[in-house]
Amino acid sequence: xxxxxxxxxxxxxxxxxxxxxxxxxxSGDLSVYWYQQSLDQGLQFLIQYYNGEExxxxxxxxxxxxxxxxxxxxxxxLSSLELGDSxxxxxxxxxxxxxxxxxxxxxxxxxxxxx
Amino acid sequence: xxxxxxHPSTLSVQEGDSAVIKCTYxxxxxxxxxxxxxxxxKRPQLIIDIRSNVGEKKDQRIAVTLNKTxxxxxxxxxxxxxxxxxxxxxAASTTSGTYKYIFGTGTRLKVLA
Numbered sequence: 511x512x513x514x515x516x517x518x519x520x521x522x523x524x525x526x527x528x529x530x531x532x533x534x535x536x537s538g539d540l541s542v543y544w545y546q547q548s549l550d551q552g553l554q555f556l557i558q559y560y561n562g563e564e565x566x567x568x569x570x571x572x573x574x575x576x577x578x579x580x581x582x583x584x585x586x587x588l589s590s591l592e593l594g595d596s597x598x599x600x601x602x603x604x605x606x607x608x609x610x611x612x613x614x615x616x617x618x619x620x621x622x623x624x625x
Numbered sequence: 626x627x628x629x630x631x632h633p634s635t636l637s638v639q640e641g642d643s644a645v646i647k648c649t650y651x652x653x654x655x656x657x658x659x660x661x662x663x664x665x666x667k668r669p670q671l672i673i674d675i676r677s678n679v680g681e682k683k684d685q686r687i688a689v690t691l692n693k694t695x696x697x698x699x700x701x702x703x704x705x706x707x708x709x710x711x712x713x714x715x716a717a718s719t720t721s722g723t724y725k726y727i728f729g730t731g732t733r734l735k736v737l738a
Contacts, residue, residue: 512668512670551730551731552714552729552730552731553669553714555725555727555728566725598666600668600669612657613659613671613674614671614726615671616661616668616670617668618667618668619667619668621666
């Protein structure tokens with residue numbers, strides 16, 4: 511157990527809908543990262559938050575947004591869902607997100623299925 | 626932009642043999658290289674990492690080597706066991722714009738009993 515929690519574990523929804531994925535980082539970690547992993551694919555970095563502020567953006571679609579709250583948990587919002595958004599969504603956390611040699615610890619993931 | 630190439634994409638070895646997975650990175654400023662193991666449907670888990678001031682690191686049956694000049698690093702697993710079967714991802718830190726990881730595309734390792 512990495513100490514990173516994600517809810518829900520599974521989510522089934524329809525095209526055009528909106529969903530929210532939630533992540534709680536390890537105790538003491540200030541940075542949260544979101545990744546998308548499609549079937550048999552690698553880990554695509556979406557976005558990073560550090561202490562409530564957006565720190566880095568990757569291949570995140572405009573239909574997706576995220577935020578990090580004062581208690582450091584983060585939410586990833588996916589809207590106008592398409593079939594191709596079906597994937598495993600992981601969040602990871604690290605101590606500060608500023609060190610060049612920081613380990614990221616991954617949560618168990620949320621499996622999203624868009625029908 | 627930065628990228629990390631990982632080879633091979635699939636690897637089958639007999640139980641007890643060694644497995645080697647290689648990654649090449651493009652950002653010469655990268656200085657941290659973690660390896661993650663991901664079993665089917667589960668989270669990526671860190672198995673070993675190496676920092677740029679070190680050329681090799683070992684942890685029991687797992688070792689990682691780093692060649693900064695050539696910008697490549699490798700994962701070595703000796704005496705492979707069936708439970709080593711998983712997808713392995715390499716990553717390199719990058720400081721372009723801000724600190725983050727770039728992941729390789731993964732290697733599916735099958736250890737045949």
